[in-house]
């Protein structure tokens with residue numbers, strides 16, 4: 240796609256960020272606050288004495304532009320902008336109160352090239368979508384001194400054209416409720432483990448589905464409230480409704496128009512279900528997180544993150560679970576040995592895998608049960624059929640085509656390295672751009688954008704060594720290259736693996752095992768990739784991700800003392816390579832110490 244030049248930081252930002260400006264001679268505008276940088280990068284507002292000054296007489300064009308771009312605060316009642324004109328009385332009252340509490344209404348004058356007449360905007364940044372990326376960009380931008388509004392649809396556990404909620408996918412329909420359900424479902428395995436440690440129950444522990452759903456939903460309500468407060472405390476104005484871009488600087492929210500110097504699209508994605516006969520009987524992950532009762536027998540179509548996580552959840556909560564994947568293995572793109580290992584371990588916990596089976600139709604029987612017809616036959620008697628067949632960017636009905644924001648064939652917004660779309664004033668972060676669809680990545684993109692636009696610090700998100708976890712049971716954690724990627728990229732690698740029965744399994748008597756792998760560059764001794772499937776792998780990999788990101792060598796790992804007895808210690812005690820792969824001609828590979836010396840470490 241077209242690469243736009245790095246964003247130019249305009250003089251508004253420079254002035255705003257630069258701390259107290261000397262009052263321009265003769266101005267009558269009151270400046271109420273300055274912003275000082277706090278340790279964590281957020282900014283603290285400092286109350287300043289109001290300064291009165293009248294418009295300065297500036298001779299140089301640069302200074303004139305600088306002055307036009309100064310953020311000037313105008314008391315709301317005196318200045319009715321296009322923004323306040325369109326507000327309904329109740330929203331207007333809220334904004335009036337809110338703006339006065341946080342900062343006076345900011346009207347900015349802009350002249351893009353010095354020749355055009357200055358334009359006034361209601362906001363420096365208008366964000367569409369208050370999920371992880373949108374909230375992060377908006378609140379950081381506000382903390383950097385920008386005037387920011389964000390619009391979001393009303394709360395619902397199920398996303399649609401008319402529902403969403405502050406917090407977005409991660410908080411309301413993804414990571415958080417999913418992890419709560421993972422916690423709920425893990426107990427059954429733990430009850431099984433406990434017998435070997437002497438625990439006896441007079442009766443089988445019972446699970447009450449409605450208690451779990453009620454507590455989970457109460458937590459989601461709490462979190463959406465927390466996210467509203469986070470925005471409010473940062474001085475971001477929240478507007479409930481559906482945003483649609485009208486022109487490169489204007490957003491329509493349910494009939495009211497708001498102008499902004501920059502528009503950010505952070506509307507995320509939604510589950511995708513392929514169109515097959517009977518697909519209306521299928522549920523997606525939104526619905527699966529909010530079922531009124533436990534599924535008795537569930538088919539899960541797909542072999543990605545979501546399919547494996549829900550298979551573990553329903554299996555742990557004692558549903559009968561069948562997974563249908565169109566390939567031989569789950570988790571395309573993951574390390575091959577991890578793909579094999581997780582499949583085996585999940586099978587041992589009672590999940591049935593149907594491989595190389597593609598769904599063709601769903602049929603509902605008179606008794607209400609569902610059958611899944613595939614290329615290999617029909618499996619009957621499901622209470623639920625869940626599709627976890629990927630997610631699609633949420634870019635319909637946003638007005639993107641009409642303003643010229645380019646999208647790829649899946650509807651993902653194309654952006655440059657700074658998250659800028661093909662329209663220079665419009666930016667996009669998070670799943671809507673389909674880069675790496677993970678919450679911490681959206682947070683990174685949102686934070687980088689706020690710095691780029693409002694802190695005079697053009698910042699590209701860094702996609703090297705992004706760790707991730709699949710909260711399957713057992714879970715997977717990984718960072719860096721798979722063995723297959725490393726061979727392709729480096730040719731010569733050493734692979735260290737450990738496949739062992741963890742201490743806990745010796746008394747529990749369960750067939751649980753752990754698999755761990757280090758992929759090491761033979762030439763430099765750097766650890767290129769680290770993979771684990773087994774209890775606690777997500778927690779373990781987060782720490783090791785620092786080492787991989789920092790480019791540490793296998794020798795550095797060897798020099799680290801283990802924590803005993805843990806599974807994690809295997810990563811620092813793998814002494815002999817399981818295999819050495821040599822693809823470069825005449826290549827022997829170096830030992831750890833030789834490589835360390837060669838690299839000057």
Ligand SMILES: NC(=O)C1=CN([C@@H]2O[C@H](COP(=O)(O)OP(=O)(O)OC[C@H]3O[C@@H](n4cnc5c(N)ncnc54)[C@H](OP(=O)(O)O)[C@@H]3O)[C@@H](O)[C@H]2O)C=CC1
Pocket residue numbers: 513540541542543544545546548564565566570571597598627628629630675676677707708709710
């Ligand atoms: N723990 C985490 O960090 C989590 C992250 N996520 C994020 O959300 C994204 C979406 O997750 P998910 O929905 O699991 O998507 P994924 O892309 O991970 O997996 C989709 C799965 O569905 C299969 N599939 C796609 N289309 C069809 C079809 N028409 N018929 C049969 N099978 C099909 C794919 O098979 P094939 O491989 O053959 O294409 C693949 O196995 C992930 O990529 C991840 O970024 C989601 C949940 C948890």
Ligand SMILES: N[C@@H](CCC(=O)N[C@@H](CSSC[C@H](NC(=O)CC[C@H](N)C(=O)O)C(=O)NCC(=O)O)C(=O)NCC(=O)O)C(=O)O
Pocket residue numbers: 370371372374375376378406409410415462465678679682
């Ligand atoms: N990691 C811990 C904490 C989980 C957590 O971070 N909970 C979040 C909610 S979900 S997570 C939602 C996600 N937050 C985060 O990912 C926070 C990550 C990290 N603390 C950071 O600052 O980068 C997000 O969308 N952030 C937008 C933003 O920060 O701008 C929270 O806000 N809790 C407050 C509370 O419970 O009182 C755990 O797993 O137990």
